[in-house]
Amino acid sequence: MRAIDLLNGRLKLRHLVLVVAIADEGSVLRAAEHLRLAQPAVTRSLREVEHVLGVDLFTRGPRGMTPTLFGEVFVEHARAVLAELRRAGERISGLADGEVGTVTIGTLLAGSNVLLPRAIAALKKARPGITVIVQEATFDAQVPRLLEGEIDLILGRLNPIGDLHGLRQLTLYAEPVRLVARHDHPARSRPDLTLRDLLDYPWVLPIEQTALRQELEQLFRAEGLALPSNLVECTSILTVRTLVHDAGMIAALPELVARTDAGLAPLPVPLEAVRRQVGVTLPDRRPLTPSARLMLDHLRTQAAELTAQTG
Template sequence: MSAADRPSIDLPKLLDGRLKIRHLVLIDALSRQGSVIGAAAELHVTQPVATRSLRDIEAIVGVELYERGPRGITPTIFGAAFTEHARAILAQLNQAGRHVVELADADRGTVIVGTHLAGSNVLLPQAIVQLKAKHPRLTVVVREGSPEALLAELEAGRIDMIVGRLTSPSTSTITRLPLYEESVEVFAGSTHPLAGAGPFSLADTRGYPWVLPGVETALRGELEAVFARSGTALPENRVEATSFLTVRELLHHTETLAVLPSLIGRGDARLTPLDVDLGSIGHSVGLTVAADRPLSPSGQALVAHLRTVAEVRLG
């Protein structure tokens, strides 16, 4: 469609009292859930109420925010843009509320951090230990999730930062701060038939079950490339998981193999690294924060201890 053919859109009057905070909360939920039913369940409202509220929002802004389909809803270009702004507003409101609390009692603040596999086993716990030693009444909330889910939480201000693998550069809205470099290795249980021997090729491991990272992770794509370069098919006998607790239990009690960050695998005496060449797979572990939202004093304190642990113990 040419510019001349596009319909004229009047500037929405978003400050005339019709747009409510609950509308912004609904937009955030709709974009994450991908369905009206899912968003309604999350917000504890009925589907008709959520549908009616969405229609109200679209009437206010004057455009369709979502494309409706048999499998749910997908944000239009307008919906994606409006979601970004809605999350920024919600994040500022969350930050404002917590800022007021910390001004009233600076030692009783709260910092909420999201984490995934890399960084969750060593970096974050050690930083929390240091932080709590100095500020015992400061509350730390740790939430685990996939990188994509945590990023949405960060954008909406429900978490202050993400600690984990950095797979993308910084953007205008997201800042990524590397703290240290970490390698990955193939691990097995200490009593595994391959333990203590080697070197092995990936083809040598084909007779054993594997735990592979989920398809949504960057590490999964890198592993698939390594298997392809070696001319070896992905293991057919496999489990896909990103939970370290699940991976660890499978390695402890079966002949399963898995690729883990070296710090995590070598920190468990019941696991052993195998001499399998994975090429140059490695990654930066660091912080992901909102570029335009300053951290609270509690968040700044945790970041300082994360940097100390990374420099003194992991660097």
């Protein structure tokens, strides 16, 4: 198969939709139900696209349809094409009336409990027809979806992007990370509290794949300390709060998270080495949709107000 063969009209948009559906659903039957098509039609269309490409895209096993190496590559590109078409439709619609559209935000812990709700509320007040989708995951998990166009921006603590191409970052405000515990935690009674003293108590820390966890590990190493032996790894803010409240654990949380929870208070052990910048990670070469631009404008406005209130 030559690359030009994909542009001769034999490969249809419905083929892309179908292949992505099979990959997502894991079977032809579930893909047919999802697309509201007859199963024989889905099977026939899959054979058509495999014939056009000249390769098998899926293998059938006891657990359903599994993409082959060729299938994984084709599905990745199919998702990107469909995402771009969705964005094209939204841009046209947004340019027409500026009242409808969808913005999808990938969120990390920092910024998600105060900044993001305020910005969403302001956006919905100004443009009630815009749908806002918020999806929480680690930065590493969000980046591929951002590059593929499945999400519009990532909000949270700015992670180093290193040699990741196609990304740019905007700083919105600075927010320290604090070690927090409940008000009656026994560590508060210890004089001249240090990080070493806190190792006597249970902790809840972010999972290893997060930048905050890596920075905390570096902080412990710089102090000549190992990580707490009594440890839970978690990124869910609701679970972290419950463990701090009910199980007496110590956690490292953005200051605004702790400040908005009356049951928590910072411990007098600074984390000066941990980065403070909260902002957005954006695609470098792909323009934002009108809805995403409006969301970014409200994020900037609300971040400025938070800075004024906390400064």
